Amino acid sequence: MTEVVTRFAPSPTGYLHIGGARTALFNWLFARHSGGRFLLRIEDTDRVRSTDDAVSAIFDSLKWLELDWDGDAVSQFSRAARHAEIVEELLEKGHAYRCYASPEELAEMREQARARGTTRLYDGRWRDRDPSDAPVGIAPVIRFRAPLTGVTTIEDNVQGQVTVKNDALDDIVLLRADGSPTYMLAVVVDDHDMGVTHVIRGDEHLNNALRQVNLIEALGWQRPTYAHIPLIHGADGAKLSKRHGALGVEAYREMGYLPETLRNYLLRLGWGHGDDEIIDTAQAIAWFDLGGIGKSPSRLDFAKLDNLNGHYVREASVERLVVLLAPHLLRLLGRVLSPEEAQRLAAALPDLKERAKTLVELAENSSFYFCDGPPSPDEKAKKLLTADAGLLLARLHQHLLEVATWSNASLEAVLREFAAAEQIKLGQIAQPLRAALTGRAVSPGVFDVMRVLGREETLGRIKAAATTNNPVLGSQ
RNA sequence: GACCCCAUCGUCUAGCGGUUAGGACACGACCCUUUCAAGGUUGAGACACGGGUUCGAUUCCCGUUGGGGUCACCA
Numbered sequence: 001m002t003e004v005v006t007r008f009a010p011s012p013t014g015y016l017h018i019g020g021a022r023t024a025l026f027n028w029l030f031a032r033h034s035g036g037r038f039l040l041r042i043e044d045t046d047r048v049r050s051t052d053d054a055v056s057a058i059f060d061s062l063k064w065l066e067l068d069w070d071g072d073a074v075s076q077f078s079r080a081a082r083h084a085e086i087v088e089e090l091l092e093k094g095h096a097y098r099c100y101a102s103p104e105e106l107a108e109m110r111e112q113a114r115a116r117g118t119t120r121l122y123d124g125r126w127r128d129r130d131p132s133d134a135p136v137g138i139a140p141v142i143r144f145r146a147p148l149t150g151v152t153t154i155e156d157n158v159q160g161q162v163t164v165k166n167d168a169l170d171d172i173v174l175l176r177a178d179g180s181p182t183y184m185l186a187v188v189v190d191d192h193d194m195g196v197t198h199v200i201r202g203d204e205h206l207n208n209a210l211r212q213v214n215l216i217e218a219l220g221w222q223r224p225t226y227a228h229i230p231l232i233h234g235a236d237g238a239k240l241s242k243r244h245g246a247l248g249v250e251a252y253r254e255m256g257y258l259p260e261t262l263r264n265y266l267l268r269l270g271w272g273h274g275d276d277e278i279i280d281t282a283q284a285i286a287w288f289d290l291g292g293i294g295k296s297p298s299r300l301d302f303a304k305l306d307n308l309n310g311h312y313v314r315e316a317s318v319e320r321l322v323v324l325l326a327p328h329l330l331r332l333l334g335r336v337l338s339p340e341e342a343q344r345l346a347a348a349l350p351d352l353k354e355r356a357k358t359l360v361e362l363a364e365n366s367s368f369y370f371c372d373g374p375p376s377p378d379e380k381a382k383k384l385l386t387a388d389a390g391l392l393l394a395r396l397h398q399h400l401l402e403v404a405t406w407s408n409a410s411l412e413a414v415l416r417e418f419a420a421a422e423q424i425k426l427g428q429i430a431q432p433l434r435a436a437l438t439g440r441a442v443s444p445g446v447f448d449v450m451r452v453l454g455r456e457e458t459l460g461r462i463k464a465a466a467t468t469n470n471p472v473l474g475s476q
Numbered sequence: 477g478a479c480c481c482c483a484u485c486g487u488c489u490a491g492c493g494g495u496u497a498g499g500a501c502a503c504g505a506c507c508c509u510u511u512c513a514a515g516g517u518u519g520a521g522a523c524a525c526g527g528g529u530u531c532g533a534u535u536c537c538c539g540u541u542g543g544g545g546u547c548a549c550c551a
Contacts, residue, residue: 011551046550103549110548119478119547141549159481168479168547176549183551207480207546230482230544237543265488268500272489275499294489296482297544304488304501314514355513365512384511415510430510442512 004036005197008062008069009076009187011043012054015248016061018300019202019232019240022266026229027200028067029267029288039194040069044077045186061249065259066281074194076186083181086189086219087142087174095218096174098140099126119168124148127171142175144184144215152210157227157290159203164210172211184208188215191224200227200290203297227290230270230297237299256328256358258316261309269298278311306357313356318349321362328363333370344369348452351444368438369452374464375439384441389432390469392422396429397462406455408447415447436465 006027010020031038042058044050062069090096099122101109106122113121127145134140146169153163174185181189191199199209206228216223234240252262260281267284268277271292279287313321322345329345330336337345348369356362368375377385399418403410415433419426430446437449437458450458 009551013551043551049550099549106548113547114477117478119480121547156481162480164480170547173549178549180549182549187551202545203481204545205551208551210480228481233544235487239544268488270488274490277488277500294482298489299487301487301501307501310513357513412510419510425510427510434511440511444512446510 002197004031004034005039005195006031006036006200007039007041007191007194007196008067009041009043009190009201010058011046011049011183012051012058013046013049014054014057015250016058017240017248018252018266021061021065021249021262022232022269023200023202023229024062024067025065025263025266026227026271026288026293027198028069029284030198030200030290031070032285033288036197037070038067039071039196040073041190041194042073042075043183043186044075045080045181045183047077047180050077057248057250064253065249065262074190076190079186079190079193080181082193083185083189084175084179087181087185090144090174090218091142093218095145096142097127097145098131098134099143099171099173100135100138100140101125102138120170122170124171139177139179141173141177143171144174144218146171146211146214152213154209154213154223154226156206156209157225158230158293158295159206159228162206162210164207166214169211169214172215184211184215188212188219188221192216192219192221196224198227198290199224200229203228203230227293229293230295232269233297233299235299235301240300256360256362257305257309258312258324258359261305261312264312265305265308269300270294278308310357313353313359313362316353318346318353321349321353321359322346324359325363325366328359329366329370332363332367337370341370344452348444348448351448351452355444365443368440368443371439374436374461377435377439378441380441381435381439384432384435385465385469386432387469389435390466392424392429393432393436393462393469394466395422396433397459397466400459400462403455406451408451411447411450432465433462437461 008020008024008027010016010024016024028038030036040062042050042055044055059073087096101122105125109123110121112123113119122143126140126143147166150166151163152166152169153161156162172184173182175181209226209228213223232240249262253259263281263284264279267279267288271288271294273279273287273292316324322342325345326336345366348366352362352366356365396415396418399414403414415429416426419429422429431441434443434446434449435441437443437446437453443449453461
């Protein structure tokens with residue numbers, strides 16, 4: 001029984017998008033589940049489109065998702081010499097040949113193939129031509145001499161048996177005219193050299209696998225096990241675009257999602273384990289298998305993502321949330337929290353985190369704790385702060401002055417007594433009080449807010465609201 | 477256009493010849509309740525269509541329709 005080796009092989013032409021993240025996750029989970037290795041290879045053979053920024057963005061995203069890879073990331077470009085060496089071997093054995101067709105000729109062939117309604121594009125004009133016919137001064141590409149007849153079949157762990165007639169498969173280019181290797185060549189060689197046993201990748205490569213398999217056969221190597229996972233679509237079922245959320249992983253981070261949320265969500269998108277929904281990473285490693293991967297494409301659903309994130313936010317520790325919230329609060333308030341404010345945040349978080357879907361929301365919901373002086377009420381809060389409410393708050397203020405211990409229990413007792421004495425329901429005083437303390441109609445429980453705010457700040461905010469909204473003393 | 481893949485509630489899915497077709501998100505109602513969440517109870521909601529095979533098809537086969545992918549000296 002050989003060790004399982006999986007790999008994630010993104011091309012560094014942009015950020016790590018959500019589909020790539022899921023591919024990485026599946027590879028990582030399968031390797032960890034099997035006690036094998038998870039490798040990372042950067043497919044940077046396209047020198048024009050590959051950038052260092054993209055490479056570091058991919059690293060950052062994987063690290064944030066906590067998908068650790070084994071060993072150093074391999075640069076495919078750095079292995080060009082090895083790729084060329086394999087092509088030499090292929091040439092010697094007659095599995096490859098030089099092709100001098102010009103771009104114009106190729107375009108013409110493409111047109112003709114299209115008109116004829118065939119899939120095979122290249123007409124093989126240099127396939128068996130005598131090398132002495134080679135035009136001078138033109139650098140050839142090296143093509144693979146693919147079988148013309150028969151069929152190629154792969155046994156895919158997700159899609160099942162897939163067969164295609166060889167006459168639909170082209171003689172793929174192995175080496176470009178400038179001598180650089182193409183992706184088709186590089187993946188095959190690198191996967192082999194890296195000892196990859198399981199190729200788990202997006203469905204868009206299923207057709208490529210058929211071509212690659214023939215190359216592997218020609219080289220006399222062993223095929224890896226394939227698992228082509230269905231693509232992720234937007235909410236409308238169309239191909240994922242920026243509009244839908246084909247965003248980089250770092251965008252999700254900025255939107256306030258937790259890495260464990262993304263892992264859990266992405267896992268369930270296209271993979272199932274009975275009725276289980278909340279699956280932590282340890283459990284995912286224990287359960288993950290290729291057989292559980294669904295065959296049909298799935299759609300991204302932000303409502304479910306939000307719900308899941310709410311779960312993990314509630315589960316997160318206050319200490320961690322304080323740290324995670326820092327950048328969001330900085331953006332919101334335009335400044336960092338003072339040590340006292342950070343303490344207040346920590347005290348408020350147990351109540352706050354129960355009612356937020358994202359870190360962004362959590363930061364917003366906490367902001368009334370950090371305003372300078374009494375909060376300015378929003379529209380709904382203004383409606384609560386009537387003249388009557390102002391009078392009520394003024395009277396409550398008097399009672400609150402006498403509270404000995406500033407705790408939820410004693411505060412609640414005072415409020416209930418007050419409501420009874422005023423012959424009103426608790427809600428009739430609690431709502432204006434909430435508006436006075438938070439400037440909103442929605443917040444954690446008022447007793448919790450008063451406790452976290454502390455006696456002085458609470459009384460100050462009540463007094464301010466009572467004064468502003470007093471029909472006699474009020475400024476308006 | 478050719479080739480390949482896919483098809484269960486709006487969405488993610490369970491189901492692997494016989495089920496009142498299950499769960500989750502979202503949606504409605506109710507409960508809880510100082511608001512909002514969370515939680516609890518509950519309601520509505522699906523086997524794309526047409527042929528077979530079979531005693532029996534959501535499940536197996538074929539076709540139709542619909543969706544997706546691939547057809548580069550990109551990956």
